[in-house]
Amino acid sequence: MSQNIVAISSDFFTAFAALPRPTQGKVTEFVNKFRNNPKSPGINYEKIHEAADKNMRSVRIDDTYRGIVVRQEGSGVYLLLWVDHHDKAYDWAKRKKCEVNPTTGNVQVFDIQAAKTTSQKTDSSNLFAHVTDNDLLALGVPGDQICIVRGLSSLEDFHASKSSIPEDAYEALEWIANGFTPQEVLGLFSTQQEEVIEENDFATALQNPRSQRSFVIVEGEEELRRIMAEPLEKWRVFLHPTQRKIVQKEYSGPARVLGGAGTGKTVVAMHRAKWLAGQLRGREKILFTTFTANLAADIKDNLRKICTTEEQKRIEVINLDAWVANFIRELGYSYSIAYDDTLTEVWEQAIILSGQDIEFGAEFFSEEWLKVICAQEAYSLELYLQASRLGRGTRLDRRKRMKIWRVFEVYQSLMKEKQLRDVETAMYECRKILEKSADNTHYVSIIVDEGQDLSMNAFRLLRALAGPEHPNDIFIVGDAHQRIYKNKAVMSKCGINIRGRSSYLTINYRTTEEIRKYAFGLLKGIPFDDLDDEYDDGKTCQSLTHGDVPGIEVFNSAAEEMDFLIAQIKQLIDSGVEPKNICIVARTHRLLDDYIAQLTRAGIRTYEIKRSKLDDRSFDGVRLATMHRVKGLEFLHVFVVAVNNRILPLASAIPHTDPVAEIEAMTAERCLLYVSLTRAQKSACITSYGSPSEFLI
Numbered sequence: 001m002s003q004n005i006v007a008i009s010s011d012f013f014t015a016f017a018a019l020p021r022p023t024q025g026k027v028t029e030f031v032n033k034f035r036n037n038p039k040s041p042g043i044n045y046e047k048i049h050e051a052a053d054k055n056m057r058s059v060r061i062d063d064t065y066r067g068i069v070v071r072q073e074g075s076g077v078y079l080l081l082w083v084d085h086h087d088k089a090y091d092w093a094k095r096k097k098c099e100v101n102p103t104t105g106n107v108q109v110f111d112i113q114a115a116k117t118t119s120q121k122t123d124s125s126n127l128f129a130h131v132t133d134n135d136l137l138a139l140g141v142p143g144d145q146i147c148i149v150r151g152l153s154s155l156e157d158f159h160a161s162k163s164s165i166p167e168d169a170y171e172a173l174e175w176i177a178n179g180f181t182p183q184e185v186l187g188l189f190s191t192q193q194e195e196v197i198e199e200n201d202f203a204t205a206l207q208n209p210r211s212q213r214s215f216v217i218v219e220g221e222e223e224l225r226r227i228m229a230e231p232l233e234k235w236r237v238f239l240h241p242t243q244r245k246i247v248q249k250e251y252s253g254p255a256r257v258l259g260g261a262g263t264g265k266t267v268v269a270m271h272r273a274k275w276l277a278g279q280l281r282g283r284e285k286i287l288f289t290t291f292t293a294n295l296a297a298d299i300k301d302n303l304r305k306i307c308t309t310e311e312q313k314r315i316e317v318i319n320l321d322a323w324v325a326n327f328i329r330e331l332g333y334s335y336s337i338a339y340d341d342t343l344t345e346v347w348e349q350a351i352i353l354s355g356q357d358i359e360f361g362a363e364f365f366s367e368e369w370l371k372v373i374c375a376q377e378a379y380s381l382e383l384y385l386q387a388s389r390l391g392r393g394t395r396l397d398r399r400k401r402m403k404i405w406r407v408f409e410v411y412q413s414l415m416k417e418k419q420l421r422d423v424e425t426a427m428y429e430c431r432k433i434l435e436k437s438a439d440n441t442h443y444v445s446i447i448v449d450e451g452q453d454l455s456m457n458a459f460r461l462l463r464a465l466a467g468p469e470h471p472n473d474i475f476i477v478g479d480a481h482q483r484i485y486k487n488k489a490v491m492s493k494c495g496i497n498i499r500g501r502s503s504y505l506t507i508n509y510r511t512t513e514e515i516r517k518y519a520f521g522l523l524k525g526i527p528f529d530d531l532d533d534e535y536d537d538g539k540t541c542q543s544l545t546h547g548d549v550p551g552i553e554v555f556n557s558a559a560e561e562m563d564f565l566i567a568q569i570k571q572l573i574d575s576g577v578e579p580k581n582i583c584i585v586a587r588t589h590r591l592l593d594d595y596i597a598q599l600t601r602a603g604i605r606t607y608e609i610k611r612s613k614l615d616d617r618s619f620d621g622v623r624l625a626t627m628h629r630v631k632g633l634e635f636l637h638v639f640v641v642a643v644n645n646r647i648l649p650l651a652s653a654i655p656h657t658d659p660v661a662e663i664e665a666m667t668a669e670r671c672l673l674y675v676s677l678t679r680a681q682k683s684a685c686i687t688s689y690g691s692p693s694e695f696l697i
Contacts, residue, residue, distance in 0.1 A: 004076040006035045007206055007215040009109060010167075010238050012067075013231035015083045023065055027083055028228045029063050032221055037070070038078040044627060045071070048090060052106050052112040053097045056473075058089060070098045077202040079215070081109060097144065101200055104140045104168070106210030107202060111164035121446035127152045127177060135182040139172035139189070141165070145422060148175065153328060159546045164465070168210050171507065174544055176532055188506065205538055209241035226305065235267045235509075236306050246503050247271045254474040256451070256491070256498040258530060259505030261678035265477040266449050266632065268505070270303055272475055273447045277311040281448055287443040287465065288317045291453035291485065295319070295632045297614055299449060316443075320458055324426050331433070338420040346418070350411040356403045360394075364657040365407055368392070370486060373408065374424040375456045381405045393660035425430045427457040434464040442467075450632075451478030455487040459494035469497070480528035481520075484628060484671050486664075491532045500533060506540050511677075512547035515684050518551075519595070519677040522670055522695060550677060550684040554692050558642075560596075561689045565639060566602045568685070572637055579605060583623040583635040585676045587647050592624050595641065609633070627672040630679050640673065645691035670695060 008031070016027055026527040034043060036148055048068075059067040065542050066089040082092050128136070128149050138319040141149055141258040145165060152158045162170055175185045196205070203212055216237045218224045227237055239247065246257060246268055259265050273288050280286070288303070290296050298685070300317040307315065318326075325337055347362035371392065372378060378387040384405055385398060396404065415421060421429070434442070442465045448454065454462075466473040474496060491498060508516050514561065530536040553563040565584070572582055584599075596606045605621035609629055623635060642648075651668035655661045673695055677684045688696065 004038055004078060004527075005039055005203055005206065005217060006078045006080070007217045008080045010214045010234055011109065011229070012080050012082055013234065016228070017231040019065070019083065019119060022597075023061070025229070026062055027065070027067070028225065030059070030067065031228065032224055034059070034067075034078070034080065035218060035221075035224060039073075045069070047060060048093045051094050053093075053099075054122065055098065056093050056096070057578075058498070060090065068093045068096075068593065071407040072200070072202055074202050075201070077206070079107070079202070085129065089336060094452075097142075100201060100205040101140055101142060101166075101197055103137050104210055105205055105209075105214060106140075106168065106208040106213075108140075108142060108166035109207045109214075110142055110145055110166045110169075111148075111558050113491055125153050126150055127154060127158055128173065131176060131182050133187075136296055137634060138186060139176075139182065140169040141173070142169070145169075154337065156278075162544075167214060171544055174542060178542055209244050210245060213238055213240055215568050227393045230305070235264065239267075239271060240264070240507060242503075242505065242507075243268050243271070251472050251475070251501050252468045253471070253501060254476065254491070254496045254498050255501040255503070256504045256531060257475075257477040258416060258507065258536055259480060260369075260479055260516070260538050261675065262508040262510030262516070262543070263505035263541065264507075264509055265479065265505060266299065269447050269449045269475065269477045270299065270306065273303065274307050274311055276445050276447075277307065277314040284314065284444045286315045286445045286447065287323075288315055288447040288449070289320045289323060289462070290323075290449040291487075292320060292450075292628075292631075293319045294611055294613070294629060296322070297612075298632055300616055312557050320427075320454065320461070321423050324423065324430050324461075327430055328426060329603070334567055335419040335421050337426050338415075338422050339423070342420070343422055344422070346411060346414050347407075350407050350414055353414075354403075354407045358407065360404070360657060363655045364394070365404070365411070367486075367655065367658060367661050368404065368423075369408065369411070370424060370455070371488075374428065375489075377428065377602075379428075386483075391660055393658045393662075416496050424455060424457045427455075427461045431457070431461045431464045431567070434461075436543070445472050446474045448474065448476040448478075450482070451476040452480045452483040453478075453485045453487055456489045456494055458487070459489050459491055459496055463495040464649045476531065478531050479538075480531065480536055481523055482631070482671055482675050483528075484631065484668050484675060486668075487652065488529075489531070490612060502530075504540060508541055508543040509679055510679075511543055512545045512548045513543040514547055515677060515680055516541070516543045518684075519674045522674050522677075526667055526670070547682055550680075550686060552696060553685065553687045554645070554696075555687065558594075558689050561641065562598050562689050563639065564687065565595075566599065566604065568639070569599075569604055577636060579620055579622045580607070580617060581636040583625060583630065583633070583638050583679065585625055585627055585630050585638060586642050587627055587650055591642050591647070592626065596624060627676050631675050632680050636680070636682045638677065638684045640676045640684070640686045641688075643673070643686050643688040643693045643696060645693055648693045 009014055016024060048056050048058055055072060057069050057071055059069050061067055064086060066086050067080060070079040070081060079098060082089060084092060095111050096109055098109045101108050133146055136146055136149055137523045148164060149163060152161060155177060170187060172185050176182060206215055236433050243264055256266060257268060273286055276286055288299060296319040300615055303315060303317060304312060319666035344362050372387050372389055376387045378384045385401055446462055446466050462474060509539045530538050553564060569582060573579060584595055592608060596608060599606050606618050607623055609615045609623055609625040611629055615633060649666055654665045
């Protein structure tokens with residue numbers, strides 16, 4: 001092979017991140033030199049005596065540190081596997097082996113020394129006694145490690161072996177350890193199977209999607225330095241084979257991706273945007289949109305980390321409400337979009353001015369407008385009288401509907417008089433303008449994140465923006481279990497047909513299995529949709545990491561809770577956790593103000609992540625955020641505080657005028673707790689004082 005191939009493993013970045021900062025600079029310079037020419041005379045390869053792998057070599061970083069490399073000079077393939085202090089690097093290399101798995105065809109790095117020292121157990125006490133050797137090989141377990149697997153007698157033993165077994169094989173075994181049969185797991189992996197690759201063909205094996213989960217071939221110095229600057233942000237570089245398949249798939253029309261919290265939906269959406277942007281020509285553009293402004297800002301910031309300047313120019317990132325506001329302003333309309341308290345005042349005025357004897361308040365009319373009028377586009381009395389009210393708990397006969405319609409008429413008149421629109425009406429009007437336009441395709445492709453939060457009008461607008469159905473037109477990711485706003489849509493009723501173009505992400509990369517199970521258990525018994533007209537039970541999901549079950553601490557007073565939080569935070573910081581990797585989550589802004597004041601008095605620096613503010617990671621301090629704002633973020637340790645009666649569920653957020661709306665609001669409050677807990681990577685703790693929330697009982 002005339003051209004060298006230099007690939008860097010995911011483990012190398014993990015080891016690199018643990019090095020002292022000055023050493024990291026030296027390693028970066030070495031890696032760049034190595035990538036340019038691994039045969040350079042300045043690179044000192046040293047044979048590692050007693051190494052299990054004859055291709056394993058060390059390379060000199062400086063007097064103290066060494067890198068570990070596998071080289072195949074004949075094929076021109078060089079793999080950077082590890083970097084560490086001289087002695088530790090050698091110890092790591094002696095017990096590792098790097099080879100192409102003959103069954104799955106991907107490059108694997110695994111522990112060979114443990115395999116030699118583990119006694120083989122084939123009796124019923126073995127965790128995988130019911131799995132044949134042939135099935136283990138088919139699942140990706142290296143032949144040299146069959147004895148490791150046969151020596152595992154408990155889940156604890158298995159979890160402790162995680163660093164010894166190749167990542168893809170460990171994942172397959174995790175499914176089996178959780179009750180799946182080998183055949184079911186092979187079915188889950190069926191889309192990842194590749195043609196058999198020769199034993200020593202590293203060059204071909206590196207193109208296998210399973211290899212690309214753990215190895216990256218860096219093309220240029222700029223890309224290398226971006227990766228080395230944030231070595232632990234592996235989502236930027238390494239994708240699971242199922243994720244990569246979705247990212248790079250040619251869809252004949254709209255596509256939908258579901259998955260629980262932490263399964264990488266937003267990561268897939270961002271990589272999808274990058275992949276599509278790389279194929280655009282001329283002035284073609286992609287719209288990347290979502291429900292909230294802060295999430296759009298987070299996505300825009302993260303896209304800069306994976307996209308070239310040219311790709312960034314082709315991706316417009318904006319939340320949909322802001323897009324609508326910009327569109328109507330560009331067309332010269334003078335009205336503005338109203339929200340929350342402003343709309344409540346208009347509804348209250350409309351009820352009074354209508355002159356109708358009605359027992360319903362502003363909250364009822366706002367819900368009826370959103371869930372019946374706007375959802376079904378019943379913008380006339382005749383259409384409203386015919387509209388279905390399925391899903392509304394308050395029964396209305398024809399006479400009551402006519403009285404209610406009078407309030408809607410006054411509401412619309414007041415809004416026009418005040419030069420206001422609610423966002424649903426604004427979206428409807430924007431769509432009508434687009435449908436009359438000669439240029440009916442504004443974007444080649446549209447990416448939607450957190451699709452569960454968008455309304456019927458929102459999806460209809462996106463359908464109009466994308467134009468007539470065409471390949472790769474709309475790509476939607478979402479999870480109804482994280483629906484924390486009032487909106488709900490059925491895509492098939494919005495002109496978005498995703499039949500036959502749906503995917504489900506099953507691996508939770510963020511939280512431990514114990515946190516995931518506890519958080520998901522909060523939603524037990526509640527039916528959730530699949531963003532269309534079917535159900536999503538969310539059960540086909542698991543985490544590959546393990547830890548403690550979330551703690552629940554109930555205190556007599558707020559002062560006791562605060563003492564506990566201060567002690568826990570100081571203990572984490574003393575153990576080496578950076579304050580910015582700890583987050584306190586509360587239901588309201590008012591609660592956060594009190595926690596900030598008391599933590600500050602205790603000498604703990606804080607940083608509030610506000611609605612219109614990114615999490616500036618250069619600023620030190622314990623993070624604080626509301627349950628709504630923390631969505632889309634993640635931290636090593638999370639404390640969900642003040643989970644008290646009347647705070648969660650928040651009394652003012654539960655309507656009592658409509659029983660169905662009340663149930664939906666209660667579900668949204670449970671979803672808020674689910675979202676908050678699943679921001680945690682390693683540990684989560686719920687605290688309350690006085691009377692605990694009914695969700696904890």
